[in-house]
Amino acid sequence: xxxxxxxxGGRFGGLTAAYTLKRLVGDRAEITLVDRYxxxxxxxxxxxxxxxxxxxxxxxxxxxxxLPRKGIAFxxxxxxxxxxxxxSVTLERxxxxxxxxxxxxxxxxxxxxxxxxxxxxxxxxxxxxxxVEDTLRLREKLAGFKGGNITIGSxxxxxxxxxxxxxxxxFVPRADSACEGPIFEFSLMLKGYxxxxxxxxxxxxxVYSPGEYLSDLSRQSRQAVRQIxxxxxxxxxxxxxxxxxxxxxxxxxxxxxxPSDVSVYKPPYTGHPVLKKLSGSLADDAGFxxxxxxxxxxxxxxxxxxxxxxxxxxxxxxxAVRMGEIAAQHLANRMGVPTxxxxxxxxxxxxxxxxxxxxxxxxxxDTWYGGTLAKAEIAPVNHMKKELFTKYYMWSxxxxxxxxxxxxx
Numbered sequence: 001x002x003x004x005x006x007x008x009g010g011r012f013g014g015l016t017a018a019y020t021l022k023r024l025v026g027d028r029a030e031i032t033l034v035d036r037y038x039x040x041x042x043x044x045x046x047x048x049x050x051x052x053x054x055x056x057x058x059x060x061x062x063x064x065x066x067l068p069r070k071g072i073a074f075x076x077x078x079x080x081x082x083x084x085x086x087x088s089v090t091l092e093r094x095x096x097x098x099x100x101x102x103x104x105x106x107x108x109x110x111x112x113x114x115x116x117x118x119x120x121x122x123x124x125x126x127x128x129x130x131x132v133e134d135t136l137r138l139r140e141k142l143a144g145f146k147g148g149n150i151t152i153g154s155x156x157x158x159x160x161x162x163x164x165x166x167x168x169x170x171f172v173p174r175a176d177s178a179c180e181g182p183i184f185e186f187s188l189m190l191k192g193y194x195x196x197x198x199x200x201x202x203x204x205x206x207v208y209s210p211g212e213y214l215s216d217l218s219r220q221s222r223q224a225v226r227q228i229x230x231x232x233x234x235x236x237x238x239x240x241x242x243x244x245x246x247x248x249x250x251x252x253x254x255x256x257x258x259p260s261d262v263s264v265y266k267p268p269y270t271g272h273p274v275l276k277k278l279s280g281s282l283a284d285d286a287g288f289x290x291x292x293x294x295x296x297x298x299x300x301x302x303x304x305x306x307x308x309x310x311x312x313x314x315x316x317x318x319x320a321v322r323m324g325e326i327a328a329q330h331l332a333n334r335m336g337v338p339t340x341x342x343x344x345x346x347x348x349x350x351x352x353x354x355x356x357x358x359x360x361x362x363x364x365x366d367t368w369y370g371g372t373l374a375k376a377e378i379a380p381v382n383h384m385k386k387e388l389f390t391k392y393y394m395w396s397x398x399x400x401x402x403x404x405x406x407x408x409x
Contacts, residue, residue, distance in 0.1 A: 002027060004105070005103065005106075006034065006101060007034065007109060009111060009308070010034075010040045010063050013111075013307070013324045014305070014306070014324065015400070016305070016320070016325055017109060018328075019401070021332060022072055024337055025332050029335060031071075034074075034076075039060045039061065042393045045386075046059070046129065046135055047182055048353070050127075050142060053356075056136070058394075060132075064076065066398070075101070082274055084282050087104070088102045088103070107302075107324075108275070109304075109305050109308060111306060112271060112272060112315060113269070114131075115158075115268040116267045118155070118268050119155060119268065121246055122265070126245040126264075126267075129265070149260050150205050150261065151264065152183055152187050153209060153240065153264075153265050153266070154177040155210065155265060155266060160290075163298075164290060165292075166292040166293065171313075171369055172310070173216075175211075176209070176215065177210055181316070184352050189354050189355060192354045195357070206258050207234055208237040208238070208240040209237070210239070216314050218365055221363065228361075228378075240258070248260065250265075270286065271284075271286045271287015272287055282298060289302075289308055291303070294326060294341060295326055296330065305327050306324065314348070316348065318348075321400045326344055329341040345369075346366065346369050347369075348368065349363070349364055350363050353386045354383065359378055359379060359380045359383050361377065362382040
């Protein structure tokens, strides 16, 4: 009889776990993926919507259509409660009715909570880079922009500390921001966008960080970014912990103000509300799930991958994909299919795109974890890599089986 596997979340980590497991075990698993939204988006291209390079439909997948074709069931529902002692999850359908779904194995890929509500004035005056509806609002704001002050920055990251993941300590560094890659990328692409509109000379761009900017990169790479910003005329402000966004400024916790006519930000990251309710059992004190290196939690039949995993630092798509693969490989063995389980080795892989000027910065770095890899290369070919990566995601329907090879390409 097939084992029931429930996957909560339809982004990088959840899709990878579901696709990989199905490929490995076939009919031995009855896999259902749950997401509150029917459409999932290729997240690295969401900021491109704001500058008219992408439309939402170009980067969206209909989960109700693509998953069943690969033998995976889809349930559109909101996760209300996880009951790991009962092996069940309470779900709310789109019509508001609730039901319990039981499982033999659970993969938690719920991501994090974007805590916009913790920044005063953010709902009215801030423009997040994280979701499609936010970047559509930003697109409209930028369309009417005639020059002035633009700020781009990250909110704080509420990182847990107890209990800790069963990872080597150097794999889980402390971070002030969940991930500043999108901040760096948008600062580059905004330059190209403003230049194309003839507004670059009329605009002051300030980038701020709650700690040391891009602290997950090597010292050499951070210095290279500073030099890029100096050449661009971008001001960098560090240790600026965002607390408020007004109509004409962003304000830090210690009262500093930066003039801002357009306030682009990445909201503070906290644990998912459903997981926060399980702090002390399944989750840590911030609402993230500690696991071992096979992505197994304190409950042997519950895995956690991607942003929901306490060991995923920073909150990065590449790490989510690797975690999803490893969880599926480990689970396949438990289902009687001998499978090599990859070793989890965190590395920063990302591409910061500047489509209007036809180049991108490709980053490969593991120095934060004690390694020696430290590359940051500016080249037109890196822009093409991002374009091809987007096309690959859409063509494969979000099945990132080649990601571990493409990342270092």
